[in-house]
Amino acid sequence: MYIEKIQSPANLKQLDLKALKVVADETRKAVLNRVSKHGGHVGPNLGFVEATVALHYVFNTPTDKLVFDVSHQSYPHKVLTGRVSGFLGDMEAMDAVSGYSSPTECPEYDNFEVGHTSTSVSLATGLQKARDIRGTKENIVVVIGDGSLSGGEAFEGMDEASELGTGIIIIVNDNEMSIAENHGGIYKNLRALRESKGTCEHNWFKAWGFEYKYLEEGNDVEKLIEVFRSVKDTDKPTIVHIHTEKGHGFAPAVENKEAWHYSMPFNVENGSSLEGPEHESYDQLLSDWMLQEMKKDKTLIAVTSGTPTAAGFTAEKRKQAGKQHVDVGIAEEQAAAMVSGMAKGGLRPVWTVVSTFLQRAYDQIAQDLCINSNPAVINVTGGGVLWMNDITHICLFDIPMLCSIPNLIYLAPTTCEEYFAMLRWAILQDKKPIAIRIPTNGVNHTTEAVDAAYGYEPKYKMVHRGSKVAIIAAGSFYQKGENVVRLLADKGIDATLINPRYLNAVDADTLDSLMTDHQLVVTLEDGCKDGGFGERIASYYGPTEMKVLVGGVKKDLYDRFDLQQLLSDNRLLDEQIVEDVMRSL
Structure with missing residues (x-):
């Protein structure tokens, strides 16, 4: 196996084309090995894969x-930069390598922590400017997928790269997909460029002042090497537009x-899931409910980004x-x-957005909405600790963020x-913007x-x-509160239980009412x-x-945290909360 011996890209340069193709095959199998076992x-x-080898x-x-x-295409890069154990090793070795x-x-070899989209060109223009000021000669190479081009920061980065006017190479990995299908006017031009093999009269990239090259065979190592060699050490802003196949080499x-x-x-032989049976989920319930309501109300619009x-x-x-x-593409501001x-x-628009991606639209929520x-x-x-846990995708900040914006409930x-009651009310009311935090601890019924x-x-x-x-x-965390109340009852304390429902402001009447016979909240x-x-x-x-114990997660940038350890470190396990209550009393 070649990839087990490749500790750095320098080892690749000693191989001939035939061996490089074997490296690509081995890299693809290594990626499949990891994702099939680790997700x-x-x-x-x-x-x-082939583009990374090239x-x-x-x-x-x-x-x-x-x-x-985004880094969604960085696994082959990791295989070839000394981290192959994260793809061929045991689960502990895989856990040691980030996605x-x-x-x-x-x-x-990794220049930035990157997990949110459309940031690469902007980051690279900083490296471009630093190189130009220092007078060094290194290539600055960006890898950005066609899906990420819908994000506004990608436009801003390309605008600046063109303005700087010096050497930067932007590889546009065009697989005709974002997470789902692409949305936005730019994709009409990308399609025209693909269909004309890069020769159509209207070229969005050239209009912005970029040198432009197109490669149809984006999964061909030999042709990729040829086109990359042709732009290496360029002194101009340059686009290399390669047409690849998403999922290449794995039929499912x-x-x-x-x-x-x-x-x-999943089972790598046929793609079948290794997970247990599907459970009831809010995404399925929400879409079913929306489709039913849409039939009765043509003004009800589901928006995704x-x-x-x-x-x-x-x-x-x-x-x-x-x-x-309406899907606006990767463009939460829009x-x-x-x-x-x-x-x-x-x-009556209902925009559903993941907590971590909502951060991109703070100003538009405050100003435009x-x-x-x-x-x-x-x-x-x-939102919260129960979903994604990579450092770029932690979902802990939506409550402080949204609750700092006036006029938003x-x-x-x-x-x-309770969720669907709130959703129906929010849709039918006509006074204010309403945000609703969909529970992440499973679908609990009452x-x-x-x-x-x-x-x-x-x-x-109350x-x-x-x-x-x-x-x-x-x-x-309401069900956690229920558990704490039960545990306190075992210790002879008849604790009050409150579902606040509103995150953005306090209910003064309820809080004042506790002053008469409570000493701890x-x-x-x-x-x-x-x-x-x-x-x-x-x-x-x-x-x-009144004493107050505030239970939540300490502000920090956590990376691939263990849920139980995080809860324990923040005194959020049910038994710990009870211990802290007894100590405070």
Whole structure:
């Protein structure tokens, strides 16, 4: 096996073309070995194997700088830069290798922590400027997929690269896909360029001042080497547009590109899942509910931003929704402003977005949506400790972020029934933008009645009135609050249990009512406690004698954390919370 002996790209340069093709085959098998056992991004990595071999063969990394976008195609790069054990080793070895570009893991070859999209060109222009000022000669090489071109920062980066006017090589990996299909006007030109083999009259890249080369055979090592050699050491901003096949070399991933963008562990022989039976999920429930409501209300519009299945809108459901589903591509800023305009125009938009990706649209939510008080709905999915855990994808900051924006109500349902009641109310009301944090701790049902209407001023729900200790447990941590109350009962404490429902503001009446017979309030929230929901309550009680224990996760950048360890480190295990209550009393 070649790849077991390759410790750096320098080893590649000693091989002939025939051996390089074997390296590509071995690299693809190594990637499949990892993702089938460990899970990960399948299609993007398989499609970029040959290009990675060619890049490291032609360019002199790490002297030449290679910058990946999103990192969904960085696995082959890792195989060839001394991390093959993360693909052929045991599970511990695989766990040691991130699924994303990471200089903390490999500072020599990974230039940036990258997991969010459309950032590569902008990052690379900084390296470009630094090289130009220092007077050195290294190549700056960017790898960006066609899907990432829909993000606004990609436009800004290319604008600056063209303005700088010096050597930068941008590899556009065009596999005709984002996570799902591409959306946006630029893709009409990409299609025209593919169909004309790069010769059509209108060329978006040339119009921006780039030198341009096209390669149809983007999975051919020999031709990739040829085109990369032709641009190496260029002194001009240059685009190399290569047409690749997402999932190349693995039939299931080629046949169903969207489903195989990312996968949990699977049987590599036939692609069958190794996971257990599917459980009830909010994405499926949401899309089914939306499709049903759309039939009755043509103004109800489902909006997604590059991740339609986060809202349950699979290809078949997107087809059913027709014009009542809009995917803006990887462009959360556009989504935030667009739903504001939709609401202003008399539609009822519901934008579903993953917590970590919502961060890109802070200003648009504040400026374009909330200042204008347009009644759009934002579904925030994945928020908290129970979803993704890579450093670039942690979902701990949506509560402090959204709750800092005036005129936005942020609701935290605790059960399926409460979620859909809040969603229906948010869609039908016409006064304010409403965000709803979809629970991440599974679909919990209740037989208790839930409110159908929610006002614009916060009103907490007193689920059980006790004394001495009050547990205020929000959203996905509500069931944890229930557990804590039960454990306290075993110790003779009849604790109050409150479902706050509103994350953005305090219910002064409820908090004041606790002053008469409580001495301790415990807040529990599934996210960063710094600037969060609990600190707001602690601040309210500041001038009083009420003690407050704020339960949440300490502000930090966590990478591939172990859930139980993270909860333990932050005193969020049920037993730890009870211990802290008893100690405080």
